[in-house]
Amino acid sequence: MEVISVEGGHPITGTVTVEGAKNSALKLMAATILAPGVTTLKNVPNIADVHVMGKVLKELGATVEVVDEHTLSIDTSAVNSWETPYSLVAQMRASTAVLGPLLARFGKAIVAMPGGCNIGARKIDMHILGLQALGVEFDVDHGDIHASAPHGLVGSTVTLDFASVGATENLIMASVHAKGTTVIDNAAREPEIVDLANMLNEMGANIEGAGSPVIEIHGVGELHPVTHAVVGDRIEAGTFVAVGGIVGQPVTVRGFDPNHLGLVLRKYEQMGLTIERGEREVTVSRSRDIMPIDIQTLPFPGFPTDMQAQTMCLLALAKGTCIITENVFENRFMFASELQRMGSNIVIQGHHAVVHGVEGLSGAEVRSPDLRGGAALVMAGLVADGITTVSDIYHIDRGYERFVEKLQSLSARISRVVIPTPDFGVS
Numbered sequence: 175m176e177v178i179s180v181e182g183g184h185p186i187t188g189t190v191t192v193e194g195a196k197n198s199a200l201k202l203m204a205a206t207i208l209a210p211g212v213t214t215l216k217n218v219p220n221i222a223d224v225h226v227m228g229k230v231l232k233e234l235g236a237t238v239e240v241v242d243e244h245t246l247s248i249d250t251s252a253v254n255s256w257e258t259p260y261s262l263v264a265q266m267r268a269s270t271a272v273l274g275p276l277l278a279r280f281g282k283a284i285v286a287m288p289g290g291c292n293i294g295a296r297k298i299d300m301h302i303l304g305l306q307a308l309g310v311e312f313d314v315d316h317g318d319i320h321a322s323a324p325h326g327l328v329g330s331t332v333t334l335d336f337a338s339v340g341a342t343e344n345l346i347m348a349s350v351h352a353k354g355t356t357v358i359d360n361a362a363r364e365p366e367i368v369d370l371a372n373m374l375n376e377m378g379a380n381i382e383g384a385g386s387p388v389i390e391i392h393g394v395g396e397l398h399p400v401t402h403a404v405v406g407d408r409i410e411a412g413t414f415v416a417v418g419g420i421v422g423q424p425v426t427v428r429g430f431d432p433n434h435l436g437l438v439l440r441k442y443e444q445m446g447l448t449i450e451r452g453e454r455e456v457t458v459s460r461s462r463d464i465m466p467i468d469i470q471t472l473p474f475p476g477f478p479t480d481m482q483a484q485t486m487c488l489l490a491l492a493k494g495t496c497i498i499t500e501n502v503f504e505n506r507f508m509f510a511s512e513l514q515r516m517g518s519n520i521v522i523q524g525h526h527a528v529v530h531g532v533e534g535l536s537g538a539e540v541r542s543p544d545l546r547g548g549a550a551l552v553m554a555g556l557v558a559d560g561i562t563t564v565s566d567i568y569h570i571d572r573g574y575e576r577f578v579e580k581l582q583s584l585s586a587r588i589s590r591v592v593i594p595t596p597d598f599g600v601s
């Protein structure tokens with residue numbers, strides 16, 4: 175078993191560069207199905223989830239070549255299957271992003287019901303309702319979703335109950351060739367949606383309004399392959415900004431658009447962090463106590479749920495009491511019980527966490543409950559007294575490239591350690 179071991183309480187400072195956004199790269203990879211031929215994706219993070227999406231595409235008949243560490247060349251001309259197996263979808267919920275492109279290209283798709291990060295039910299009913307409005311028929315058989323559009327996809331107006339990122343993306347991709355115009359009302363506005371629409375438009379699609387709550391997709395004929403660079407990862411960036419904020423010494427985070435972290439940076443300033451914004455970087459430092467503030471997670475441009483755990487870590491050390499309200503995912507407070515083991519004082523009440531700031535944290539053995547919670551526990555370990563050991567780090571590897579090495583480059587005393595599997599005396 176591999177764990178991350180952190181010795182807290184040492185100075186941490188320097189500059190770190192983030193990779194391309196996981197949440198964009200996965201959808202861009204799926205979108206290559208729409209443009210038969212060789213698409214080159216640059217600035218792709220070298221993380222486990224990207225490897226899973228590569229396997230999904232290969233399973234469908236694509237060729238995925240690693241050109242260099244951050245460049246993939248994906249040839250989708252020979253894609254000849256529309257079935258995504260459970261073994262892959264169970265590993266990563268975002269595999270369902272192939273549903274839309276497969277429907278657009280073949281008029282049919284079979285996708286297993288999703289698994290992935292353990293943060294609640296994470297249904298896909300909005301994807302299904304939206305696609306039904308475009309003429310797609312669904313059948314569920316032995317846990318597989320069978321989708322088909324026997325009469326082709328036809329543009330329609332879809333109003334989402336909630337600005338779901340995944341549903342917005344699947345609907346955009348499904349409707350690029352649909353007859354007429356598709357309107358997605360109450361669409362998600364995340365920067366990753368804009369990145370997807372930009373690449374599809376470069377491929378010849380006609381998508382207007384990405385980044386606003388109303389997106390219009392005017393159906394077109396064939397798309398052509400392109401070369402496209404993935405947008406910088408605002409959540410990886412935000413995680414390192416939070417690291418700078420918790421340790422206090424200056425940390426510069428490069429390779430992303432600070433506007434994509436707008437509300438996070440403003441909230442962090444209210445907490446007493448000093449943030450200097452550059453064009454593609456921010457520098458964070460802190461010379462005073464962390465002030466208590468309340469936050470609530472919401473779809474973009476609201477406070478991202480993917481920054482909730484890292485922010486809870488900062489607030490666990492605030493001079494007072496704060497309330498964090500999680501509006502996007504259920505079960506996203508699992509991280510709090512691990513942080514309690516490090517001496518925090520957090521009371522969970524439904525989808526609210528009441529965080530009573532404490533003077534300091536102490537090192538402990540903790541378990542990474544999910545991707546962002548795992549990163550946040552490492553972050554807590556950087557300021558805790560003594561050694562913190564974080565297990566189940568495969569969650570962190572899903573979304574952070576060289577997380578430990580990047581923290582080492584900031585002088586953190588941190589390493590990955592292989593520990594023997596416990597011997598229970600049973601042969």
Ligand code: UD1
Pocket residue numbers: 196197198200267268294295296297298299300301302336337338339340341362473478479480502503504
């Ligand atoms: C994406 C991101 C994830 C981020 C989330 C919200 C990827 C790979 N993941 O996830 O990191 O935390 O956006 O910013 O891009 N829901 C339904 N029915 C549906 C679809 C969603 O009930 O059909 C619910 C979900 O269970 C969840 C909420 O809506 O409670 C938001 O989900 P959604 O925005 O779709 O998130 P994902 O696309 O899964």
